[in-house]
Amino acid sequence: MIRVCIIGNSHVAALKHGAESLCKRHPDLQLGFFAARSNKTGGLAVADGVYRPTNDALADQLALTSGGQREIDPTDWDAFLIYGFGGRPQPGDFAKGLSRNFRRDLFAQRLSRSLLPQHLKALRELTDAPVFAALAPLLAQIPDARRNRLLHHREEVALVQSRFCDPYSARLISQPDATTYKDLYTLPKFNTRSVPLENAHADAGSRHDDRDRQHMNSRYGVVWWEHFLPILQAALPQTKQLQSDKTALPLSLRRVLGLQDQIG
Amino acid sequence: MNHPAKGAAKTPYSTLPAHAFWRSAVAEGGLDRLSEIWRPKFTVAPTEPIATFGSCFAQAIGPALHRAGLTWQICEKPPRTTPRDLARAYGYGLFSARTGNIYTPTLLLQWLEWALERRVPPTEVWIEGNGLRDPFRPRLEPAPFETEKELFKMRDVTLRALRKSITDARVLVFTLGLTERWIHAARGYEYPLCPGTAAGQFDPTKHHAAPLDFNAALRAMRKALDLMRSLNPELRFILTVSPVPLSATASGAHVLTATMGAKAVLRAVAGQLAETRRDTDYFPSYELITSPVTAGRFFATDHRSVTPAGVDFVMQHFFTGLGLDPVPVALPPAPSRRNRAAASQKEICDEEILSAFRPRR
Numbered sequence: 003m004i005r006v007c008i009i010g011n012s013h014v015a016a017l018k019h020g021a022e023s024l025c026k027r028h029p030d031l032q033l034g035f036f037a038a039r040s041n042k043t044g045g046l047a048v049a050d051g052v053y054r055p056t057n058d059a060l061a062d063q064l065a066l067t068s069g070g071q072r073e074i075d076p077t078d079w080d081a082f083l084i085y086g087f088g089g090r091p092q093p094g095d096f097a098k099g100l101s102r103n104f105r106r107d108l109f110a111q112r113l114s115r116s117l118l119p120q121h122l123k124a125l126r127e128l129t130d131a132p133v134f135a136a137l138a139p140l141l142a143q144i145p146d147a148r149r150n151r152l153l154h155h156r157e158e159v160a161l162v163q164s165r166f167c168d169p170y171s172a173r174l175i176s177q178p179d180a181t182t183y184k185d186l187y188t189l190p191k192f193n194t195r196s197v198p199l200e201n202a203h204a205d206a207g208s209r210h211d212d213r214d215r216q217h218m219n220s221r222y223g224v225v226w227w228e229h230f231l232p233i234l235q236a237a238l239p240q241t242k243q244l245q246s247d248k249t250a251l252p253l254s255l256r257r258v259l260g261l262q263d264q265i266g
Numbered sequence: 267m268n269h270p271a272k273g274a275a276k277t278p279y280s281t282l283p284a285h286a287f288w289r290s291a292v293a294e295g296g297l298d299r300l301s302e303i304w305r306p307k308f309t310v311a312p313t314e315p316i317a318t319f320g321s322c323f324a325q326a327i328g329p330a331l332h333r334a335g336l337t338w339q340i341c342e343k344p345p346r347t348t349p350r351d352l353a354r355a356y357g358y359g360l361f362s363a364r365t366g367n368i369y370t371p372t373l374l375l376q377w378l379e380w381a382l383e384r385r386v387p388p389t390e391v392w393i394e395g396n397g398l399r400d401p402f403r404p405r406l407e408p409a410p411f412e413t414e415k416e417l418f419k420m421r422d423v424t425l426r427a428l429r430k431s432i433t434d435a436r437v438l439v440f441t442l443g444l445t446e447r448w449i450h451a452a453r454g455y456e457y458p459l460c461p462g463t464a465a466g467q468f469d470p471t472k473h474h475a476a477p478l479d480f481n482a483a484l485r486a487m488r489k490a491l492d493l494m495r496s497l498n499p500e501l502r503f504i505l506t507v508s509p510v511p512l513s514a515t516a517s518g519a520h521v522l523t524a525t526m527g528a529k530a531v532l533r534a535v536a537g538q539l540a541e542t543r544r545d546t547d548y549f550p551s552y553e554l555i556t557s558p559v560t561a562g563r564f565f566a567t568d569h570r571s572v573t574p575a576g577v578d579f580v581m582q583h584f585f586t587g588l589g590l591d592p593v594p595v596a597l598p599p600a601p602s603r604r605n606r607a608a609a610s611q612k613e614i615c616d617e618e619i620l621s622a623f624r625p626r627r
Contacts, residue, residue: 099423100344101416103409104356108345111352 004242005032006234007079009046009053009121012039012217013086013138014067016196020223024231028244036074038063044117048124052076076129080242081234083175084125087116088137088162105152110165113137119166126170132237133172134230137162139222142193142215143183154185173237178229181222192222292559297579300559304587307540307547308502310437312590315339317362317435321369321443322615323508323551323572325360330581334590338362339435342427357406360614362435363427366403366458367616369444370478371486371535373456377402378493381428388455391417392466401457404465405616432494438501441551442487442532443508445478446515446524459616460516475516483535491539491546503546505536509555510615511570529556549587551580571615 008014014037021033036043038060045060046053053074055061061072076082100108113119118135125133140155153161155177163174183189196217235243284290285302292300310316315337318328331338342363344353357364368374379385392399397410398417403424411417432438448460451474462468478486487505494501507529515524533552540548555564555576562569564576585591 099342099420101356101407101420102412103407104344104352107352107356107408108348111349112347 003030003032004234004238004244005034005078005080006083007034007036007074007081008083008085009043009074009125010035010037010083010085011041011043011087011117011138012037016139016218016220016223017085017226018067018223019220020225020227022220023224024227031244034069034071034074034079035067036064036071037067041117044120046074046121046124048127051128053124053128076125076131079129079131080238081132081134082125082129083230084118084121084133084135084172086136086138087118087121088113100152106157106161109152109158110161113162113166118162122166122170122172126172132234133170134175134234134237135162135167135172136175136177136226136230138216139192139218140177140182140186140188142190142218143187144215155182156185173233175230175233178225180225180229181218188218188222192218192225195219196222297559300583301586303554303583304549306504306549306587307544310336310588312336314436315434316437316439317341317431318439318441319361319363319365319368319374320439320441320506321508321510322367323443323510324367324439324441324506325614326572326577327439327441327506327581328361329359330577330584334581334585336590339431341431341434342424354614355408357403357614362431364403364406364424365428366406367443367614368440369442369458370447370456371442371483371490372447372478373458374440375486375490375493376456377425377428378432378490381425381432382493382497384493387418387421387425388450388453389418390450392461394465399465401461401466404459405614429497432497432501435498435501437504438494439504439506439549441506441508442483442536443510444512445483445528445531446512446517447476447478448473449476464616477517478531480531480534483531484538487535487539491543495545501545503539503543504549505539505546506549507532507536507552509552509564509572509576513570513615549584551584554580554583 008017010017014035018035018037025031025033038045042060042063045056047056048054053076055064055073064074065072071078118137122133122135137158159174159176166172167174177188181188181192193215196214196219231244279286291302295301312335316328316331317339318324318331320327328338328340339362340359342358344356344358348358350359353359357366361368365377368377376385380387388401390401391414392401392404394410397412398414399410400406400417400421402421411420448457449455450457451472456476457466457473460468461473491503494503509529511525512521512528515521517524519527529552536548539546554560555572560576564573564579565571566573
């Protein structure tokens with residue numbers, strides 16, 4: 003059994019949906035989602051050896067997403083994933099005419115104001131277990147694409163790893179190559195029919211607005227988990243390994259993941 | 267000259283207003299009642315774009331214009347969400363484009379000739395660690411540029427912004443700062459700072475001091491103003507002289523006399539241009555900070571840095587002159603070491619780097 007605790011924001015919805023088929027294939031994988039919209043998990047604080055909400059609304063939200071748990075006890079989990087922080091450039095931002103050093107510093111400043119540093123610090127205070135982090139997905143590709151980027155994703159990853167994750171012995175997980183376009187954007191097919199966080203744990207059928215370029219769909223979640231699982235397993239002891247059966251994936255996803263040869 | 271006594275014979279001074287007499291305009295009222303020190307040649311409407319460039323003192327002018335509701339035109343901007351400290355550290359929001367400090371009339375002319383494509387900018391770069399510095403704004407960014415391509419691209423961005431700021435502005439405020447300058451002897455171009463101080467390496471065979479006298483400064487300033495008018499015939503100019511003394515002088519003179527000499531030249535140049543050009547006015551920020559009536563109260567303990575209260579005092583007179591409602595300024599008490607120790611200059615003054623080269627005793 004591998005138990006993974008996921009702390010995040012609205013972007014967690016894609017992982018939640020993507021995990022449904024994953025957990026069917028891996029009954030020995032237990033995922034606990036502790037998510038709340040935007041920066042609301044900033045209301046978590048270390049107390050008595052657990053990561054505990056400082057207000058009832060957040061506790062209720064965590065209970066909803068986790069299936070009843072109102073706080074995070076680090077002894078319940080083998081590994082941790084902090085997911086979805088580090089907001090993307092907003093309309094009106096532009097990268098034209100900015101030096102690379104400036105773009106790097108601006109990106110780092112934005113990230114320093116996100117909840118990623120808080121969660122990294124708190125988790126490392128509570129546990130020696132592996133801690134992973136992943137940024138909010140790259141925006142889905144848009145026509146005036148050049149106006150909405152600061153850095154290529156590979157550069158973001160190197161920067162965040164060295165400035166934010168290394169001090170806490172955490173590892174940043176890059177966005178899967180199969181989901182990206184020119185290392186700057188998410189392919190639009192991973193953005194269509196994305197689901198809001200509040201519906202990710204119920205059967206409600208609402209979707210994000212078609213103009214939403216930030217949130218990804220369940221297909222993205224599946225690809226993301228397939229990308230992450232080998233990294234997760236490599237960080238855990240030999241006694242903590244999952245049975246893997248990639249042929250159980252739908253054909254379309256096997257193609258996305260580049261598994262054609264293995265299934266031919 | 268005092269007020270004429272009643273019954274005295276009529277002279278040209280007899281009918282002059284109160285502001286023409288030291289006793290009534292200065293001695294009796296002191297700082298609190300100093301008024302009409304600037305009567306602008308032309309009005310500036312709140313909607314008219316104003317560009318600002320010049321020495322480090324000029325960095326305070328743009329933000330003050332913005333706070334007062336005037337249209338400070340910035341043509342080189344970071345993304346809207348950039349924190350202010352980060353923007354300033356990278357030279358944004360100091361002037362209308364990221365030229366860095368422009369201390370001399372000849373340096374202004376050089377930037378303009380590049381921006382208006384009258385001359386090709388030099389390709390000289392200075393190596394620093396694994397990166398490269400732009401010799402013409404060596405401390406623009408905290409770290410060096412990574413490649414030559416990036417350095418020149420960023421300079422092109424600034425040159426386009428400089429050109430746009432001249433094209434789009436209706437008023438340009440330029441603050442003259444220095445007459446001492448360093449040039450590349452063979453190629454003739456000017457550095458904003460002596461090579462080897464902020465960055466680069468000093469080479470006595472290449473780098474020569476070339477101080478400006480009155481005629482050279484006036485000639486360069488005239489050419490600069492004419493060049494800007496050739497691009498924008500509607501543009502008007504407000505010239506000021508920075509009250510900030512020299513950080514160091516390589517002239518051989520004492521830094522105090524070198525400072526007063528340089529400021530006298532620049533003040534005379536600005537005055538000459540204001541008297542002879544309809545498109546040019548002079549605003550007395552230099553006098554407001556350094557004249558005997560202020561008794562040095564607007565300088566910090568180093569007797570060089572202008573305090574924020576000093577900047578506010580200057581800008582109050584600027585806005586009053588333009589007929590705008592200035593924000594009232596609480597005047598500081600007469601100078602004492604303690605009063606001035608608390609104040610500090612906010613501007614990014616590259617020239618201060620020269621102090622680091624002072625021999626230690």
